[in-house]
Amino acid sequence: MISALPGSPAAALLAREDQSRREGSGIQIEQLPGCWMLQQTWTRSGDAPAPGTATLLRWLQASLSLSRGDQGLSIVNQVCLAGFRLRFSGQAQLKGSRPLLMFSFTSLELSWSDQVLLQRSLPSPEPQRLPFFALIELNEQQGTLTARGRGGGLAQWSRKTPEAS
16 A cells, blocks of 8 residues: 655655565675664655654664674664663574565663663564564665565665774
8 A cells, every 4th residue: 555645755665665576676685784874764654754753763873783794694773862872683684585684683782881781682583573674775876775674664774884084
């Protein structure tokens, strides 16, 4: 059900998603490593979320970091506020031609100013309940990654460029 206005960015995104469902997105594991900063979200139907949601997530520096490891990809999802950082980390892998980025967070960490305040192991979800992102598009020129999560929402991240030293 597409409810986004024709010609809107969300309508174009939903059209790309439809194409990636039919033909696959062509995204390869080698393209994913890096830090991806959350830029925009949309509802299941492609509508804008509640006002201020994207601004709040950018303000919290919501990010998704992926790195290659021995067992596929390591994944970190985190937000930061006033020196505090809430970080979920675990393992991820690509499956299928679309593909799906399947992941499982194994630990939660709360820190302040690089000092760990709380660290907990997280239980593994049932295999059929693993969270995922259905990868829709990776636009190398714009440095963006777009996906739909297991819960149905759409998200777009932009690749954080390494800072020059």
